[in-house]
Amino acid sequence: MKIWISAFLGFKVCAAALAMLHHPWAAVCVFFAPDPWIFMQFVLPSQQAFGPAATCFETRQREVWLTIDDGPDPASTPHVLELLKAHGARATFFVIGTQVAKHPELARRIVSEGHTIGNHTHSHPSASFWCASPARIASEIDGCVGALLLADAPFERFFRPPVGVRNPFLAAQLEDRGMEQVLWSARGRDGGPGSPEAAMGRIAGRLCPGAILLAHEAGDRPGPRLTFVGLLLDHLSREGYACVLPARSALRTGAGGPTPP
Ligand SMILES: [Zn+2]
Structure with a gap:
């Protein structure tokens, strides 16, 4: 025990x-x-008692890892891809299995444009994932994997729980599948009711080399979420940050994350 x-x-x-x-x-x-x-332990990325979760990556360059949750969705994903292309940025999309099943062509397009895909559960049970049984967790992980396989969209063995809230049984399920949990160093809370500009202000103060940044697309506020992604990419370009896809071996966990200036 x-x-x-x-x-x-x-x-x-x-x-x-x-x-x-x-x-x-x-x-x-x-x-x-x-x-x-x-x-x-349930809600703070820096806490690791429930199992390891990446919160930053090792780099000596001015680089960050941009991660975008909750797609794919025809109302937002094509626009996000255009923004990324315009900035020469790479990102990882943590996708929802049911969305992949509805829009498999978007999942394939994400990868064909040089980005990667991670697993964000099959049905995004944000209110109940924290107390899900091992069998329910397995079904959420494997359901998303199944949708990606059916879509013929390659994916990384990365997992992010809905709204980043963890579950004491999750680590064992991920270990069985050779998967790694990825959380973040900085977020603007762009999924909430505030303005994209306020979200930008929140994330700007947490930027530093090796940071994992969290943004969203789709959902019931695709417009403000898209605006936030655009503001964030503009800010990163101005500050001289490159959005890269770090190697799995470079990921770091817990409280030893990057320290913002
Ligand atoms: Zn989500």
Whole structure:
């Protein structure tokens, strides 16, 4: 059993013992003491207790890895590809299996234009992936793989969970398939309700060589998401950053990520 599971259960057992010894407030405090730490494991890319997740890559050049989630979609993917071409940029698209099944030609086009594809689950269960069973996780990963195989679109063995929220059973499933979990160093929260300019302001302060950048396409706000990708690519060009596809061996995990200036 992993150390963090033992420690977590230990807190709960101690709380039960305190309750039986008639120390109710101490029992409540001890019972909930590890919960903030557990919550951080689910949501913070730098935390690694649930398994390794890449958050940056090793480079001595002014390079970043741009990753774009939630496609493919005819309302956005062709425009994103045009923007990337205009900037001479390469990116990895973390695609949703059901979208690939609907638009297989777009998945093939992504690769034919020099970009790569990663796995972003089959149905993007953003509200429930954190508590999915091992069988459900396997079905989400393999469903997306199946859609990509049917589409005849080559793909990398990279996986990103929906909204970046992890699951304690995920690492074992990825290891079985020789896959690597990829999160990010910086994001603008462009999937939320704010403006693309505000999202740009948030991500700009986190840029540094070796950063993994998160952007989105498709969804119910394709316009603002596209605007954000354009703003980001313009900013990267002005700052002299190249968008590259790092080798898997260059990926780094956890809190040892790049430090923004
Ligand atoms: Zn997503």
